[in-house]
Amino acid sequence: MSPERFSRINTMLNNRQPDLTVCLDKVHKCNNIAAVIRTADAIGIHEIHAVWPDLDMRVSGNTASGSQQWVKTVKHHHINDAVSAFRHKDMQILATNFSDSAIDFREIDYTKPTVVLLGNERDGVSPEGIASADQHIIIPMQGMVQSLNVSVAAALIMYEAQRQRQAANMYGECKLDHYYCQTKLFEQGHPIYAKACKRKKLPYPAIDNTGQILADDAWWQAMRAPIAKA
Template identity: 30%
Template structure:
């Protein structure tokens, strides 16, 4: 696990218009894939969905697709202030932090830049690979949603990450997260010494882009920057000063963590002192700063444009990394997908693998 205190994953809002042609249902009658087969207690039949009667199965369960789980409105404040909420959102296993004791290695052990995930999902004692996850879940995610997920993964990078320090307005936090997701920046870090006090009055910012991002929480700039340096990032704080360089003069093809600060006080002295470089957005008017969420969007957008100009594209995941992140996104698609995978792992553990089939998630 990361040396960060807590870890969660976040994401951009999915269009509500992408819905199954048939009405939503709570209990699936049959579950099939190239790997296993078992039925669910019926509420509507699979034959009605697929035009045929599914083959027999060996056991029954009343695993429900509870839409209330997916529609539950967690706020950003709740997610960032409650470790148990954060930890339960983790899907694929994480790579050990650089500098920790040796452990299992995987796609994350990439010398060119950091990638956080192992090709491993654990269900009890059973291990499931990203390929298995994709094979099991792919047939049951709507084509439009799959295409959107695949497009997002192909444009993701861990070479650029966003760090927000001490923000008190969750409107700004949420806007920065949305910009990160929209621009393909997968990793976001939040530094706060007292999140319960900072965030307690911001209870109406609902989950959106947070679902698809990796969000890590830190108690101090020193803790955050130390971990990011070990992962190979240079730390670029946004502030005005004699040593500050224009964002347009930087080479953003290098792994970089962009740090933005508090709405009123800006970047802390500690963060400025511990950073590798200082940068700023040239201002042409009477004021000398942007709103923090606007500044975050401008910085990330320019970094993406610069990376595209230098490298030919922004997304830079290796094929095996893309497969792992695709599996991670499939698992985040709905809470119910975890239940499906646990059932698959149970069957795998009993060495009794068959076919299964049910409608779109």
């Protein structure tokens, strides 16, 4: 791994915000999901959530522009499953919804652990998601149309969260699990060896503080050995 690649991956890991996320409530268009993932990566969001009853969920690689390699999508079969996970992490749950109690999305304190629920453009957030929210939020609009594409709405809200967190100096210090960081450094810094490990069912080695592989002779011998034929 080059020093430049090592530095870039570490910078990304150091800026990830594991306590900030969005949850797409039955957003079915794969290009919208991919666009949200791409923005999430730019913001520094570690993973997004998607309520998707069908197991066969795919993300458009072209629209995501490779961001799906860096931002994990956690799938839930029902909004209640997602909400339980957020409650377990003590996150404030916000839902985009026109209601009497809704406030401007910029009035929220996004330095708190936060998840934003967004629905599809036809139905919006599900009734269960709306009921579970701690606060409803809206994006003020002055035109005739009172809704935005879900990926655009997500981007506006996420960038406001980023603005607040940058002002609070919440970027620049790694908050992710050490094992996860080591895995990302190996897979993305040494992709050929990572693929070989999967083929040969070898454990991933450690990565040192210069981005190089730390492994004993036995690991290297196993790496060089041909794959036994079945």
